[in-house]
Amino acid sequence: MSVWFPTSLPTLVRRERASLAAALGAPVVALGGAIALNLGLYVLMGRDPAAVVYAMLFEPFLSWASFSEVLLKAGPLLLIAQGLAIGFRAKVFNIGAEGQFILGAIFASAIPVWFPQASGQWIWPAMLLLGAIGGAIWASLTAFWRVRLNANEILVSLMLSLVAAQLLNYLLLGPWKDPNGFNFPQSVMFQYDAMVPTLITGTRVNVSFLITLGLSVAAWVFMQKSFMGYKLQVGGLAPRAAGYAGFREGWAIWLSLLIGGFAAGLAGAAEVAGPLGQLQRSVASGYGYAAIIVAYLGGLHPIGIVISALVMAVIYIGGDNAMVSASLPIAAVRVFQGSLLLAYLIAVAFVRYRLEWHRTAQRSLP
């Protein structure tokens, strides 16, 4: 042991009770750490850090036009992350939200693609509902594989995301391609009634943002106040205890995945019926993966997730800005996301542990 870790190094010692201060501080510290680390990287890449900071962290707030884009971006991240967090708390690691999101977009698009002339106020709500059902159906495959066949849900849900991306490509290059679209891989533009009504005039923020906020409240009630949510959490924290109490594991897996798929599918539907206005490849832009980080960064808590979704949306919009004004490659956003999650995982260790600098050798002796 001493070869690798000299005893002078600090050691983690379990706290007697979890530290609330550390729990609240962890995301903030992680964000600061990730910003510092990534700025260092940009300097190494020869970029002006001041320009990047300005573009990434300030510009999104400087005009209503760009802040409304932050809200627009935060919507799907928030919705997907709320769904995922419920599963993560029950230790059901659905990391296939990207595929469920894509299926939601596809299911929702079926109405305007098949009935381009249809009109009526029922169309966009029906699309959102259909999309949510599509996402839940895609997630139910993972649930079936996990519960009936005992297959690891991480691998199955991820594989299904890769299949979903191919399915999207197939539809856009084949049967659903717009015949008048100059051979671009995209569907027809949706008709007026297939679009979610705008919430704030002059911006692209639409009614689905309200639905997302409403569902966030529902997630909070479900997780903090309902018996079902309690059962799920017990199953995640102490599977054995949950078993003795009669909480079935299979039930928790089905519920977690269906909720996650429903939320991701709804987000996918809102994306095509909102900012995109048609089914196109760019719908598969990694929201499903980013939402995993949003869920963790929000401490898997419905309220924390609202804040972390906004933070992540700022990083997205700011990254777009920095791409233009500081010529930062867009891949930098992915690097930022990865390092942010790593920094959070380090910071969050201090909720349950504290560092002790003088751990004497004698203490480990009997």
Added chain:
Amino acid sequence: MNAIEFILAGMLAAATPFLLAALGELVAERAGVLNLGVEGLMALGAVLAFIVVYHGGGHFLGFIVAGLGSAALSLLFAFVTLGFRANQVAAGLAIGILGQGLSALFGKTYESLTVKGLPKLALPALSELPVIGGLFVQDIVVWISLAATLALWAILAYTKLGLVVRAVGENPKAAHAIGYSVISVRILAIAFGGAMAGFAGAYAAVVYTPLWADGMIAGRGWIAIALVVFGTWLTGRIFLGACLFGAVSLMGLAAQATGLDVPSQLLSSLPYLVTIIVLGIISADRRLLKLNGVASLGEPFER
């Protein structure tokens, strides 16, 4: 060349990235660590090797740099999971996203460029055989990978080093009690897994299809993780599984060559679909998984 000859000739080369990455992950998991970042580690290895080879550094140096780079990134995983006892699933995902981001960042100016691959070496006599002759015409990395597979099998099964790694994964408390440093064994296992993922990515980018494109690893890292489950943590079965996936990933090409009227997207998703199906079949036998599975997999070690 008919479809069977085509698949036999290319199978081992197509299997090599799966095999290398899965062997690395096997060692990490045997030591009790679930590293889900393989996809990102492979992507980083791929871009590093590509950059070295593109600038004339040669394939050997390319593989070395890829192995070191990915091992370094995997040590970050070790730092977070072993040093700070972070959830291994979340940390693996973070490493995966970070690796993919870094690879896209480094590879931006190399997008769609190509390099020269490696020549194929034919075994005398055996390569003359009808139908299966193609199996014996392979590049040097394939031969080295086969030797590495054999060596790893022997080390894990028959040496003290292998025993220590397995003990640390099965019962870390006991391994610690008899004086082995669980943490250092796990650090080394993670670094080994990272280096192997780097080699796997390097093979994909500078030998198998010698070009760089963002997203070129295309889920192979995840399939490698699934392969460890398919192989029920046994080297020989992982090798067979890798060959199966090598064959499956060639079936798409073979089907297109024979003019079969199947959408190319269905053929591209074949490896993913096969992964889902095989994972279901193998996992359904719970006894098999329990018998061979690693007891402390994914659990942080606390003294």
